[in-house]
Structures are given as C-alpha cells and as structure tokens.
Amino acid sequence: MLSKKKIFTLTCLFIFISWSLFSLYYYNKHIVTIQEYKVGERIEVSEGIVIINSIEVHDFQRDYLDYDEWFYKILQRLPVRLQRFAMKVMAFYTEPYTFDLGANGIEGRIMYVYGIYVSNENKSMFYKDSLRINAYAAAENGSYLAGTGSGYVAGDGRNYILFHSSGKFFLNEYSPDSNDKLIINVKDTLSNENYELNLAPTWETNKYNFFNRPPADYSFSPDIAVSKFIRAAIYKEDLRTAKGLIGPQASDLLWEKLDHDKWSGTQGRVTQYIGSYLGYRDVFSTTITFEEFDKSEDILEQRILLNYNNGEWKIIDVSSLKAISDS
Numbered sequence: 001m002l003s004k005k006k007i008f009t010l011t012c013l014f015i016f017i018s019w020s021l022f023s024l025y026y027y028n029k030h031i032v033t034i035q036e037y038k039v040g041e042r043i044e045v046s047e048g049i050v051i052i053n054s055i056e057v058h059d060f061q062r063d064y065l066d067y068d069e070w071f072y073k074i075l076q077r078l079p080v081r082l083q084r085f086a087m088k089v090m091a092f093y094t095e096p097y098t099f100d101l102g103a104n105g106i107e108g109r110i111m112y113v114y115g116i117y118v119s120n121e122n123k124s125m126f127y128k129d130s131l132r133i134n135a136y137a138a139a140e141n142g143s144y145l146a147g148t149g150s151g152y153v154a155g156d157g158r159n160y161i162l163f164h165s166s167g168k169f170f171l172n173e174y175s176p177d178s179n180d181k182l183i184i185n186v187k188d189t190l191s192n193e194n195y196e197l198n199l200a201p202t203w204e205t206n207k208y209n210f211f212n213r214p215p216a217d218y219s220f221s222p223d224i225a226v227s228k229f230i231r232a233a234i235y236k237e238d239l240r241t242a243k244g245l246i247g248p249q250a251s252d253l254l255w256e257k258l259d260h261d262k263w264s265g266t267q268g269r270v271t272q273y274i275g276s277y278l279g280y281r282d283v284f285s286t287t288i289t290f291e292e293f294d295k296s297e298d299i300l301e302q303r304i305l306l307n308y309n310n311g312e313w314k315i316i317d318v319s320s321l322k323a324i325s326d327s
Contacts, residue, residue, distance in 0.1 A: 029095045030210035032060045035176045037201035039184070040311030042282065046191050048119040050133055051282065052184055053220045053311060055146075055201065056112045057176050060097040092210055106170045111146040113137050113184060114220060116308075118160040118273045125154075125161055127190045135165045136185040143173040145182070153218050157270035160284075162218045176203045222271050222284040225313035226304050234263050247280075247307060247314035254318040262290040262300055262321065280307040280316055289324070298323040 035057040043050045071090060075083055101108030113135045119125045125132055136147035145167055152163040174180060184197040208214040218224075225245065233242035233255075246254070268289040277283040283305055290300040303319040 023092075026093050026095070027210060029097065030092075030208075032058065032097060032208050032214055033205060034058055034208065034214055035203040035205050037199070037203050038311035039197070039199065040309070041184075041197050043186055043195045043197070045133070045186065045188050045195065046193055047123045047188070048117065048125075049282070050135070050186050050195075051116040051118075051308060052135065052186070052197060053114045053116060055137060055182070055184075055199075056114070057203070058110045058112065059101070060099050061101065061110055063096055063098055065091075065094055065096060101168060102170065106172055108168055108170050109176075110166055110168050111137055112164050112166045112217075113146050114162075114164045114218070116160055116220075117152075117163055130189070131161065131163055132189050133163065134187045134189060135163070136187070137165070137167075138183045138185065139174040140181050140183070141173070143169065145169040145174055151217075153221075155223075155271075158272060160273045162221055164217060176201070220311075222286065222306055222308070222313060223269065225306060226269070226271070226286045226315075229304070229315055230263075233258060245313070245315055247316045250314075250316050254315070257302070257318045257320055260321055265290045265292050267291075274305075277305060277307075278316060280309075282308045283316065284308065290321075300324070 037055045039052040039054055041052045043052070075086055078086055101110060115133075115135055117125060117131065117133045119132075131150070131152050134147065134150065137145045138147075139145060146169075147165045148167040150163065150165040152161045154161050174182075179200070182199045182201055184199060186195040186197075187193070229242055229245045232238040232245070268291075269286055271284055271286040274283050274285045275281075277285075284307075286304045286306070288302050288304065290302070300321050301324050302321045304315060305317040305319075306313050307316050
C-alpha cells in the first residue's frame with residue numbers, strides 16, 4: 001500500500017506531466033515560418049513612386065483573438081502589476097494562427113507583397129475610395145499568388161502610404177524551394193498603366209515562436225526605423241545597434257546634435273517623404289517635437305533624416321534642435 005507521501009508525490013508528478021504536455025501543445029501552436037525576400041525596387045509611376053519593399057510567404061494565417069468577458073472581469077480585479085502577466089499567460093494558451101491553408105491534399109501558403117506609395121505633390125493617393133496602386137505577384141506560369149486581398153496604413157501628416165497585397169496559393173503553383181521566377185505587377189488604377197518587375201528570389205527562412213514573435217505587417221515603416229534608432233542611441237545607450245543604423249557618409253556631428261536633455265519631455269513625431277537630400281534619393285524626414293510637461297519653455301523640434309536603399313533604412317543626417325517659432 002502506497003504511503004501518503006508517495007501518493008502526494010505521484011499526484012504532483014501527474015499534474016506536472018499533464019501541465020507540461022498541455023503547455024507543449026500550445027507552444028507548438030505559436031511556431032510559424034516566414035520566408036522573406038527583400039526586393040527594395042523602386043518604380044516611377046505616372047504620378048508618384050512605388051517602392052516594393054519585400055515579398056513574404058507564410059505557412060499560417062493570423063486569427064484575431066477575442067477573449068471571453070469573464071477573463072476581463074477577473075483581469076480588472078488583479079493588481080496592475082499582475083495584469084500584464086495574466087495577459088501573457090492567456091495569450092500563450094491560445095491558438096492565434098490557422099495552419100490549414102491547403103486543399104485536396106495539396107499544401108497551401110499565403111504570399112504578401114509589401115510596399116510604399118508616394119504620390120506627387122497635390123495628387124490624391126486614392127481613386128473611388130481605394131488606393132490607386134495595386135501590386136500583384138504571379139508565377140511564371142501565370143498563376144496569381146498575391147493580389148486578392150490588400151490593405152494600407154496611413155497617418156496624420158504623412159504624404160506616403162504603406163500598403164500590402166496578399167493571396168493564398170498552392171505549392172503546386174509555386175514553391176519557394178524552386179528556382180522559378182516571380183513577376184510583380186504594379187498597376188495604377190486611374191491611368192491603367194502597368195509596370196512589371198521580374199524577380200528571381202533568394203528566400204530567407206525564419207522560424208518564430210511565442211517568445212520570438214513574427215514581425216508586424218508594416219515593420220519596414222520609416223517610423224519604426226527612427227524609433228529603433230532613438231531607443232538604441234538615447235534610451236538604451238546601445239551604440240553598436242545605433243551605429244549600424246547610420247549611413248556610411250553621415251556626419252559625426254549628428255551625435256552632438258542628439259546630445260540634449262529634451263528627450264524626457266513629451267514627444268510628437270511626423271514622418272514625410274522629402275525626395276532628394278544631400279545627393280541621396282528617396283529620403284524620409286521624421287520631425288520630432290519636444291514639449292516640457294509644464295509648458296514653461298518653447299516647443300522645440302528636431303529632424304531625423306533617413307534614406308531607403310536596397311530594402312534598408314539608414315540615418316543620414318540630424319538637424320539642430322530649435323524652437324518652432326524660429327522655423
């Protein structure tokens with residue numbers, strides 16, 4: 001006959017093994033694969049420019065989770081310091097992705113085309129309430145791989161739009177493991193003009209999990225590049241990362257210009273495409289405004305300029321800090 005101590009030990013062991021298997025099941029539900037090809041190609045359309053940033057192939061589709069009402073009721077009763085932990089635990093024990101993308105025994109994938117559209121001055125980026133630019137991806141055999149779904153992100157003060165197109169396809173139509181070429185077709189829906197890019201992708205494969213999440217849809221945004229630079233250069237004091245984001249011909253003076261005590265104040269940011277600057281093409285400028293909490297001083301601003309080249313953002317210049325009234 002088992003002693004109480006052994007029964008207790010076996011019970012704990014059973015609970016631990018059950019919890020481990022349960023957790024392993026959900027951990028595997030967060031493992032996804034993204035194959036990416038950096039395009040970095042620029043197309044001049046009739047009334048602006050289109051930059052095709054990248055193409056991605058996903059073996060999953062995101063599911064947007066909606067937690068039950070009971071969870072939020074419990075969450076509100078927890079101390080603030082525990083609420084974030086509870087959200088992480090709840091997010092872990094969910095199934096955030098759909099992997100069943102195929103049909104009739106043929107595996108399926110989703111392809112995304114990501115880009116930036118900049119319209120010429122005073123030209124609308126929309127036609128009949130839709131983005132004027134459509135980007136499609138097709139295989140050499142003519143099968144459309146991306147283009148059935150699309151979306152975009154705009155922002156206050158921006159003169160450009162981040163966009164994407166997407167579509168499901170089967171691996172018998174196109175396989176990233178093959179040497180087949182791809183065709184990116186960019187169409188201006190107002191002028192009906194078409195532009196083609198013929199590509200021979202070399203795919204980079206990355207696996208992600210719960211602790212190393214896949215990047216956001218528009219992680220190639222210039223805003224994100226500027227934020228990453230500021231976090232590395234100012235807040236985290238990670239100069240190695242910051243230096244890796246600076247262009248080779250940038251002036252050493254930019255470090256002196258960033259060395260001020262206004263970063264602790266309230267900040268506002270607006271990014272715009274400004275075109276050519278210091279011999280660079282496709283330059284974006286992020287204007288950062290600094291305002292003291294007590295508003296006892298003038299509102300100050302500073303510009304960080306970055307260049308898009310071959311799919312990468314590089315900081316090329318930083319303006320001096322000055323009062324907006326002096327602009």
